[in-house]
Amino acid sequence: MAKKVILVDDSKTILATAQMAVEDLVSNGLIDMVTYINPAELLEALENGIEDYDMLISDINMPQLNGLDLATKLKANEAFKNKPILILTTESSADMKAKGKAIGVTGWLVKPFSNEKLTKAISMVLGL
Amino acid sequence: MVQVLIVDDNDNNRLTIDLLLESLDNIETCEAADGKEAVELCKTKKIDLVFMDIMMPIMDGIEATKIINEISPSSMIIALSALDDKESKQTMLISGAQDYLTKPIDSDLFIQRTKNYINIINLRQNQIDNQDASNPFTTSVYDRKITFFMKNEESIVQFWDFFLQHNIYNCMDLSDYIRIVYGFSRWLIKDNVQFTIDVESNESNVYIMINDIGSLKKGTINNIIHKYIPNALFTIQDKTLTFKLLQIQTVENETLYVNDEAKNILSKTHINNISAEEFIENTAISILPKIDSLENIEFELDTAFIAFELNPTKDMLHKACIIFDEYHDVLELLVEFEHLAFAIKSLISFLDSLDDEKLQSDKVKNLVSLLLLFLNDLSSWRENIFTKQEALDVHYLDASLLSSCIQIEALFDEKDIEEGDDLEFF
Incomplete structure (x- = not known):
């Protein structure tokens, strides 16, 4: 069964480049990737039980909701608290990473990213 | 030169x-x-x-x-x-x-x-050519050969030990090949055959030859090799068994370097510093008409990118760049958004650097679709800040837009990325 990865980022360019990056994982049937451009919409769908994931990849700086706040909410939710979250952001300061770590995110990939790194991150998190 | x-x-x-x-x-x-x-x-x-x-x-x-x-x-x-x-x-x-x-x-x-x-x-x-090469595959090998004289068990151990100790060849499955050569050698020594093993190489291949393998049956050799290394390249000619091994080439992608100003923008933290509402409240009304002009430019640019896709020449791309420049100039005037202006400028100079030869590539279609999405990101940004005024931080797009520009460039040129791309697990 392909694992379901949700990617949320306010930039369509990033959503498209990420989809190109994981093409091999998708065509080999290892993952399905669903993208959201609005984190608030994603949160609502998750909380209402109409959306689910094996791994969430989230940007931080998004206009409607900050990715770390999104992660905090999901980590406090029984249904999602044990599911891995990878932060994909231009933020690279130790401070921000410490915040992410405290919230309980699994990993951190700094943008701009290469196809190899994103594939590697997903493979490692999902044990592919 | x-x-x-x-x-x-x-x-x-x-x-x-x-x-x-x-x-x-x-x-x-x-x-x-x-x-x-x-x-x-x-x-x-x-x-x-x-x-x-x-x-x-x-x-x-x-x-x-x-x-x-x-x-x-x-x-x-x-x-x-x-x-x-x-x-x-x-x-x-x-x-x-x-x-x-x-x-x-x-x-x-x-x-x-x-x-x-x-x-x-x-x-x-330059291409090398060695007329004295003894492997049956090519004469394009270096003017050197390593010869092992196989006289007894001790010589076979020395042969194996040599490859364990010296990392001169970086071949795929090298140890599998060495083990199989070791196996054949033991067999020959048991049959009291004294023989030599020669190794030749060039930049991309290594050739290992077992000379005088005559006492072993061809069919048996084939079966053993196919069993242990199914995709092995080898040939048996004149009582010599030659393996052709592939050296692993470390493909060096060119790296896309990021200048100091870009690094500085990428490393800025933008979380809830000034919200869109606050920004609009405190910004002179005089800049608003300029913001309105952006929407028109977006529309023209969209049309120009599509025209370029239909006719992917440097000239058409340059026309789009001129329109893109107008967009850049407006953002630069709105001092607050100079980082976005910088990102756009870097994308424009990348696009302007592409010549007709590069634009022949089938990657142009991908490039255009990313450019249209990029434009879409810009218009969402404009709406989030100026129309809906719902962005929590007016600079939310700054670093992200620049990283998109870098990624578009790296994808098109298939370059590695110098900045970012740093993965850490907690």
Whole structure:
């Protein structure tokens, strides 16, 4: 069964480049990737039980909701608290990473990213 | 043409070397006054040979040698050391310099050595041909051969040990091949056959030959090899079994370098500093008409990108870039968004650098679709800030837009990315 990865980022360019990056994982049937451009919409769908994931990849700086706040909410939710979250952001300061770590995110990939790194991150998190 | 870089903080020293090199043909020289300049030059230009002074301000020759070795491993670096400076000479060699010359420079020796370096550089670039090659696959191997004389059990162990101890070949499944050669060898020795194993190589392959394998049946050999290394390349001719091994090529993608200003923008943290609402409240009403003009430019640009996709020429792309420039100029006027302007400028200069040859590529379709999405990101940004005024931070897009620009460029040129791309697990 392909694992379901949700990617949320306010930039369509990033959503498209990420989809190109994981093409091999998708065509080999290892993952399905669903993208959201609005984190608030994603949160609502998750909380209402109409959306689910094996791994969430989230940007931080998004206009409607900050990715770390999104992660905090999901980590406090029984249904999602044990599911891995990878932060994909231009933020690279130790401070921000410490915040992410405290919230309980699994990993951190700094943008701009290469196809190899994103594939590697997903493979490692999902044990592919 | 051999590209030579002279690195020295002393103008006279650079001039001396430059004048000496004038007596040689097919050489083009450039100069750098310190290590940092040298590194920057090597990033943008293919350099074959570097003469590197050691003591220099800003960045010394040792540091520069290390970096150039990383970013341009094919450059040959020659250290220029003072006569009495044994220690830094040693450090330079350890850091990756391939030879050294002592200062003050002896002109005859300098010319002679430089000719030798150039011969080596040319050799590395040219096809090799060795008529004495004994492998049946190719004569394009180096003029050297390693021969193992297999006389008894001890010789077979020496053969195996040689490959365990020396990492001269970087081949896929090398140990599988060595084990299988070891197996055949034991068999032959048991049959009291004395034979030789020869190894030849070139840049991409290694050939291992077991000579006089006559006492083993061809069919048996085939079966054993297919069983242990199903995709092995080998041939049996005139009682010689030859394996052809593939050396692993470390494909060096070119790296996309990010300048300091871009690094600075990428590293900025933007979380809830000024919200869109606050920003609009405190911003002079005078800039709002300019914002309105952006929507029109977006529309024109969208049309220009689509026209470019239908007719992917440099000329069409340049037309789109001119419109993109207008967008940039408006953002630059709104001082608050200079980082977005910077990102757009960097994308424009990348697009303008593409020539017709590059635009032949089937990647153009992808490029256009990313450009249209990029434009879409910009118009969402404009709406989030100025229309809906719902962005929590007006700078939310700054770093992200720049990283999109870098990614579009890296994807199109298939380059590695220098900045970012840093993965950490907690």
